Amino acid sequence: MELTILGCHSATPRIDTHPTAQVLNIKNHLFLIDCGEGTQVLLRKYKIKFSRIKHIFISHLHGDHFFGLVGLISTFRLLSREADLNIYGPKGIKEIITLQMKLADSWTNYGLYFHELSSKQSDLIYEDEKVEVHTIPLDHRIYTNGFLFKEKLSERKLDIIKAQKANIDKAYFPKLKQGFDVENESGEWIKNETVTLEGPPAKSYAFCSDTAYNQNIIPLIENVTALYHESTFLEKHHHLTQTTKHSTAKQAARIAKEAKVGKLILGHYSSRYKDLEDFKREAGAEFEHVELAKSGKTFSI
Numbered sequence: 001m002e003l004t005i006l007g008c009h010s011a012t013p014r015i016d017t018h019p020t021a022q023v024l025n026i027k028n029h030l031f032l033i034d035c036g037e038g039t040q041v042l043l044r045k046y047k048i049k050f051s052r053i054k055h056i057f058i059s060h061l062h063g064d065h066f067f068g069l070v071g072l073i074s075t076f077r078l079l080s081r082e083a084d085l086n087i088y089g090p091k092g093i094k095e096i097i098t099l100q101m102k103l104a105d106s107w108t109n110y111g112l113y114f115h116e117l118s119s120k121q122s123d124l125i126y127e128d129e130k131v132e133v134h135t136i137p138l139d140h141r142i143y144t145n146g147f148l149f150k151e152k153l154s155e156r157k158l159d160i161i162k163a164q165k166a167n168i169d170k171a172y173f174p175k176l177k178q179g180f181d182v183e184n185e186s187g188e189w190i191k192n193e194t195v196t197l198e199g200p201p202a203k204s205y206a207f208c209s210d211t212a213y214n215q216n217i218i219p220l221i222e223n224v225t226a227l228y229h230e231s232t233f234l235e236k237h238h239h240l241t242q243t244t245k246h247s248t249a250k251q252a253a254r255i256a257k258e259a260k261v262g263k264l265i266l267g268h269y270s271s272r273y274k275d276l277e278d279f280k281r282e283a284g285a286e287f288e289h290v291e292l293a294k295s296g297k298t299f300s301i
Contacts, residue, residue, distance in 0.1 A: 001024070001025065001027075001203045002025040002026075002301065003226070003228075003265075004048060004299075005022050005295060006021035006043065006046065007021045007022075007036050007038070007039070008022075009267075009270075009271060010232050010268045012064070013036070013038055014271060016295075017269075018037075018038055018295055019065065020034040020065050020267070021033070021035050021068065022034065023043075023048055023053070024205060026130075026149055026205070028130075029131060030049070030053045030054075031055050031057065032053045033057050034057070034058060034066065035066050035067075035068040035072060036063075036064050036065055036067060036068050039068035045296070051079070051081065053085075054086060055088070055126060056072075056086070056088070057147050057207075058087065058090070059138070059144055059146060059147070059209060059210070060089075060090055060142055060143060060210065061090055061143075065209075066089070066093070070096075073085070073097065076108070076110065077106065077108050082110055084111035085108075087113070088115045088117065088125055088126065088133075089114070090117055090118070090142075091117065091118045094116060117145060119137075121137065122135055122148075129152070131150065131151060134147070134220070135147060135148075136206060136217055137216070137217070138214060140210045140246075146209065146217070147206070148204065148206045149206075150202065152202060154202070156179055156192070156198060157198070158195065159195050159197060162194065167185050168182060168195065176196055180192060203225040204224040206220075206221040206224045206261070208221070210230050210246055210268060211229075211247060212245040212246065212247060213247050213248075213251040214255075217255065218255065221255075221259045221261065222260060222261075223260050225301050226263040227255075227256055228265045228267060228293065229252035229255055229264060229265075230247055230252065230267060231251075231267065232247060233247070233249075249280075249283040250286055252266060253286035256286075256290075257286055257287045263289045264289060264290045265291050267292075267293035279292060
């Protein structure tokens, strides 16, 4: 599992700061999470094969999180894309995108599917044999979701020598890897754990931007391998969190600590700050494993 940060600043784009967008590579899937202005340029800059992106997750309909979407959809059309594209986002996103396409008479030549969200509960919104994605309801000025990406448990590892000694026909090896007990050639039932080992632990990644400090999300993200949590402000501007419904770095760290996450990644910085290390210092006082998001940076999760 790898996370590549494309943009990680709040509000307006600047020469060296870009609004939110990131790519999660998990089990050979490329998921695009948010799509701020300039996302497709950054995908090219960091040499990400965006033709492999089949699922895009939009947290909310503030411009710095989706203004790059219609441009990316249009570019896919110009590149003669054939693969379907699925977009998950708040109710209204289909209307916004299709209106622009309608007025420009620029309909896609590939399948474009919108999955509009309106629930205020955590829902399973995507699942296949390897991965599942759940929403994380957030507390922002408009309807907003974070997203929890979870690997499914890997197959168990077969100890071939033990399986052979147990007189198990190799035709049953796939069943053993799937966790089943099997019958050997003598008619005896062999317990799975006696001839297999646990596979690698399943990893998980939680994306939480934008949101006020919200303890309600803690049960949803407990023990995740990595958490990206917005940290728009430092504590000296704590008073701004009330009206903007954003968080400080210290508040993000408190969430990480209470949820017992493996790693905290900070982002969505206000452009008023020049030294991002201040965010790490403030969060580090609350939680030990803190990293700073930066455009072009890739995290191995």
